[in-house]
Amino acid sequence: MLHYNALHFRDKFNQRRSSSITSMPKSTRQVIVLCLVVGYCFSLSDHLSAQTSAQEKQIVAGTETLKAGDIATAEKIFSQLLQQGIRNAAVFHNLGIIAQRHGDHQQAVARFQEALLLQPDHAPSRLLLGSSLLALGKKAEAVRELERSVKLLPFESQAHLQLARGYEATGNWLGAVEQYQILTQMAPQEAEYAYQLGKALAKLSVWSSQEIVRLDQHSARLYQTLGQEFLFQEKYNQALTAYKQAASADPQLPEIHLALALIALELKRYDEALTEIGLELKLVPQSKAALETKMKIEAARQTSAP
Missing domain, CATH: 1.25.40.10 (Tetratricopeptide repeat domain)
Structure with missing residues (x-):
C-alpha cells in the first residue's frame, strides 16, 4: 500500500x-x-x-x-x-x-x-x-x-x-x-x-466472493469463504460442513484442515480435531499456528479424559 x-x-x-x-x-x-x-x-x-x-x-x-x-x-x-x-x-x-x-x-x-x-x-x-x-x-x-x-x-x-x-x-x-x-x-x-x-x-x-463464483462455482476458496461467514456467526456445524466441502474440493490447500481442527476443538470432538491437525501438518510441517493448535487439542483432550 x-x-x-x-x-x-x-x-x-x-x-x-x-x-x-x-x-x-x-x-x-x-x-x-x-x-x-x-x-x-x-x-x-x-x-x-x-x-x-x-x-x-x-x-x-x-x-x-x-x-x-x-x-x-x-x-x-x-x-x-x-x-x-x-x-x-x-x-x-x-x-x-x-x-x-x-x-x-x-x-x-x-x-x-x-x-x-x-x-x-x-x-x-x-x-x-x-x-x-x-x-x-x-x-x-x-x-x-x-x-x-x-x-x-x-x-x-x-x-x-x-x-x-x-x-x-x-x-x-x-x-x-x-x-x-x-x-x-x-x-x-x-x-x-x-x-x-x-x-x-x-x-x-462481496466482490471477491462474486468473482470466485463467476470463475469457479465449486472452488475450495468459495467454500472456505462460506465457512468463515458461518464461523463469524458461531454456526459451528454449518462451518464444519463448508470447510469439509473446501477440503474435498482441494485437499492440498493449507489452512482448511487447520480450520477444521479448530472447529472440532470448539465442538469438543478431540479425535476429529487431532486427525485434521495431522493433515494440516503434513501440508505445512513448520506451521506455528498448526503446532500450537495441536498442543491445545492434546491438552484439552487430556483434561477431558475421565
Whole structure:
C-alpha cells in the first residue's frame, strides 16, 4: 500500500484556509471548501507588481470576491472579462467553481476544460473537473481526471477522497480501499475515513466472493469463504460442513484442515480435531499456528479424559 507523510502539508493547508471560510454562511462553505483546500480559487495576487495590467487586477478582485463568498459579484467580474475577449486560465477556472456552486456541472466541466487547455498542469482544475464529471455520471472520464489529480496532488486529502468515490462509482473496490487507507494514514483522527474504509472493505469482500463464483462455482476458496461467514456467526456445524466441502474440493490447500481442527476443538470432538491437525501438518510441517493448535487439542483432550 502507498504511504504518505502528509501531516506537514495538511497543517499548512488547514492554516491557510481556516480564516477565509469559517466566517462564511454554511451554504457557501459547502461549495467553496473543496475549492480552497489547496488554493483552488485561482489567484494571481502573489504575482502582482506595479506593472500589473488592469485585467489581472480584475482577476485578482474577482478571485478575492469569490473567496469571500460573494458568488454573484464574482461571476459578474469574470463574465465581463470573457466579454472583453480575455482568455485566461484563472478566469475559466473560477467560472467553473461558480458553475459548480449553481449546480451546473455541465457548464463547470466546460469551464475547467478551457482552463486546462491554457494550463494543462493546473492540478485543482483537474480535481474539480473530475468531481463535476462524477456528478454527471461520466464515471470513466471522472476517474481518469481524478487519477491525474492525485498524481499532481499526492498530499491533498480531497484528491484521494474524490478518487475513492470515483472508484466506488465504477465498482473498483480494491482501488477505493487503497485510497481510504491513504486517507486514514493522512488523517488518523478522522473517524469518517475509517468508517468509509470499513464499508469499502466489506464491498471488496462481496466482490471477491462474486468473482470466485463467476470463475469457479465449486472452488475450495468459495467454500472456505462460506465457512468463515458461518464461523463469524458461531454456526459451528454449518462451518464444519463448508470447510469439509473446501477440503474435498482441494485437499492440498493449507489452512482448511487447520480450520477444521479448530472447529472440532470448539465442538469438543478431540479425535476429529487431532486427525485434521495431522493433515494440516503434513501440508505445512513448520506451521506455528498448526503446532500450537495441536498442543491445545492434546491438552484439552487430556483434561477431558475421565
